[in-house]
Amino acid sequence: MIVTQPVLEVRDLCVDYLTDRGPVRAVDRVSLEVCKGEFLGIVGESGCGKSTLLYAIARLLTPPAQVASGDVRFEGSDIVSMTDSALRHLRWKRYSVVMQSAMNALNPVMSVGEQLRDAFLAHESLSGLQIATRSAELMRLVGIDPVHLGSYPHQLSGGMRQRAMIAMALAFTPELVIMDEPTSALDVVAQRSLMLKIKQLQREFGFATIFVTHDMSLVSHFSDRLAVMYAGQIVEVGETRQMFADPKHPYTVGLMRSFPSITGALQPLSGIPGSPPDLAHPPAGCRFHPRCPQVMARCKIEEPAFYEREGDLVRCFLFDVGS
Amino acid sequence: MSVAELPARPRGAELLRTVGLTKHFRLGGFLSRRFLHGVDDVNLTVHEDEIVALVGESGSGKSTIARLIAMVYQPTRGEILHRGRSLSTLRSRGDVLEYRGKVPMVFQDPYGSLSPVYRVSHGIMRALRLHRRDLSRRGREEEAERLLEAVGLVPARDFLAKFPYQLSGGQRQRIGFAQALACRPELILADEPVSMLDVSVRIGVLNLMASLRRRERISFLYITHDIASARYVADRLVVMYAGQVSESGPVEDVLAHPKHPYTQLLLSAVPDPRAPVSVPATAAVQEPPRVIDPGEGCRFRARCPFAIEECSRVTPRLRVLRPEHEAACHVATSDLSPAAHTDKDASVR
Numbered sequence: 001m002i003v004t005q006p007v008l009e010v011r012d013l014c015v016d017y018l019t020d021r022g023p024v025r026a027v028d029r030v031s032l033e034v035c036k037g038e039f040l041g042i043v044g045e046s047g048c049g050k051s052t053l054l055y056a057i058a059r060l061l062t063p064p065a066q067v068a069s070g071d072v073r074f075e076g077s078d079i080v081s082m083t084d085s086a087l088r089h090l091r092w093k094r095y096s097v098v099m100q101s102a103m104n105a106l107n108p109v110m111s112v113g114e115q116l117r118d119a120f121l122a123h124e125s126l127s128g129l130q131i132a133t134r135s136a137e138l139m140r141l142v143g144i145d146p147v148h149l150g151s152y153p154h155q156l157s158g159g160m161r162q163r164a165m166i167a168m169a170l171a172f173t174p175e176l177v178i179m180d181e182p183t184s185a186l187d188v189v190a191q192r193s194l195m196l197k198i199k200q201l202q203r204e205f206g207f208a209t210i211f212v213t214h215d216m217s218l219v220s221h222f223s224d225r226l227a228v229m230y231a232g233q234i235v236e237v238g239e240t241r242q243m244f245a246d247p248k249h250p251y252t253v254g255l256m257r258s259f260p261s262i263t264g265a266l267q268p269l270s271g272i273p274g275s276p277p278d279l280a281h282p283p284a285g286c287r288f289h290p291r292c293p294q295v296m297a298r299c300k301i302e303e304p305a306f307y308e309r310e311g312d313l314v315r316c317f318l319f320d321v322g323s
Numbered sequence: 324m325s326v327a328e329l330p331a332r333p334r335g336a337e338l339l340r341t342v343g344l345t346k347h348f349r350l351g352g353f354l355s356r357r358f359l360h361g362v363d364d365v366n367l368t369v370h371e372d373e374i375v376a377l378v379g380e381s382g383s384g385k386s387t388i389a390r391l392i393a394m395v396y397q398p399t400r401g402e403i404l405h406r407g408r409s410l411s412t413l414r415s416r417g418d419v420l421e422y423r424g425k426v427p428m429v430f431q432d433p434y435g436s437l438s439p440v441y442r443v444s445h446g447i448m449r450a451l452r453l454h455r456r457d458l459s460r461r462g463r464e465e466e467a468e469r470l471l472e473a474v475g476l477v478p479a480r481d482f483l484a485k486f487p488y489q490l491s492g493g494q495r496q497r498i499g500f501a502q503a504l505a506c507r508p509e510l511i512l513a514d515e516p517v518s519m520l521d522v523s524v525r526i527g528v529l530n531l532m533a534s535l536r537r538r539e540r541i542s543f544l545y546i547t548h549d550i551a552s553a554r555y556v557a558d559r560l561v562v563m564y565a566g567q568v569s570e571s572g573p574v575e576d577v578l579a580h581p582k583h584p585y586t587q588l589l590l591s592a593v594p595d596p597r598a599p600v601s602v603p604a605t606a607a608v609q610e611p612p613r614v615i616d617p618g619e620g621c622r623f624r625a626r627c628p629f630a631i632e633e634c635s636r637v638t639p640r641l642r643v644l645r646p647e648h649e650a651a652c653h654v655a656t657s658d659l660s661p662a663a664h665t666d667k668d669a670s671v672r
Binding site for chain 1: 525550551555578589596
């Protein structure tokens, strides 16, 4: 891959939810980079902070959530401290977001075409004819017949709704598309076809993608790099295929052993014992230590830093060569 | 291994059978003549000590079948036989209660299926009071603790006193299973019991199902859209498409030799990180139909790469194409050669 300037840089980002019982840190010191045209998968269980991280990157956080520290640089400018009017020029035009539930993200009383027109008019001054041609183009691009521009969201199937969402996200050929589990409500066949579509569009237009999912196997064939999150922190980042071939963090290893396969011999699987911690009271030391099969005395006291192993970054003492 | 040599699995007695089970839903007002065919002519059998997986896309009718079996819906046509007795002959409240106790349901959403205002003990004690009249108060308490231990929630006494909000998704789903167990069931209808759970705890619930079958000898109708998890726990796989059974057979045989083009499509769509990387250039855009007043013909034909003229005229019936393995497709070929039959007959003699 050609090394280029990162489109997005996240440095030590912390996000807190302010509750009556004090702040709860949902995203804890997360750093990551996304290069031009790169597909980054973020994998984690529910409550690990992956959606909160996305919202922070897109600056869509609403109270009680707020960025406590750290910065998010998109094409060099700081998203966190940017004024609303400056943000308006970036959002949707330079980066866009595809939400998990299209049914909640699309307006139920407006046709898809009207919603697209709204978006066009909010960001550019176009004539009615231009809007009509571009809308039809977009629909064809994602594989929907342009007649559906006149359809309301409830008239479309789940897969088509998600495609319509993607069409809207691509309205201004952005540099970065942020996707929050866009396939989670779909069936396997529709899911597969949507993933292929996303990949095909990505190749065609060269936008970078951050793709959040709880299903590690889903991104195995699509992402260039993978970040695994646990309890608000990234625990392992690396090249996707390498991580699948040789997972390093015990949590990643556990996740890999959590889904059965349809090929090969049938093996008994164990999953990961226990459940993710309450982020209001995260465990001391390594956050995974209460569930870790390879826990050491040190894990309960000290918090591990990132250690590098074969190009991957792993937050685990097992890879601390100094010790 | 040739087809004839596949080992025959010993099978328990028949527990539940559906005969031509059909459910149509009227669309629009009650004078409307349009019907959505939720389930059409389904013959399904569950034996004792067996886990049958019902697999299909959403809208394929798999949950409707579960609700028909649970007597939530009345069938439009066809019947359901429980140990040979038709459910339509259950008249008294006592009969229905007894049947529902023997065939309870576990729901998909563990966050919605437990009442937030009651402690865990409430649902279990209620089921015990209704279905286990023989137990004393003391006996019910002991049984509730035993049930929680059976689903892996220990210490049981502590869990009984908790409220649902104090439990994780996986723990809530285990409570769902404990409530079903309280009725001393023969068959549990598990409708997508793991799809809302975190990946790392799903396997635990699947393992629980396998162990309940082993230790308590309970059968399951496991409804899922995830073929890999079906393979992990089930003995037999029934694939549904647009309200009809398109293929059924022993899990491993269906996965190794999928006969119906839909099953083949489904298998090719499962994300499998262990498979080699291959990303085809195009993404076909096709979705399952909503079956409103369908005519004759195969319902999959519009998406089928092998469709022939006959497919639009004649609805394919299920045909046995391999031992215990049938598919409803005009094009699929049989692996049961006449020679294999004679060999088998010879060995029997």
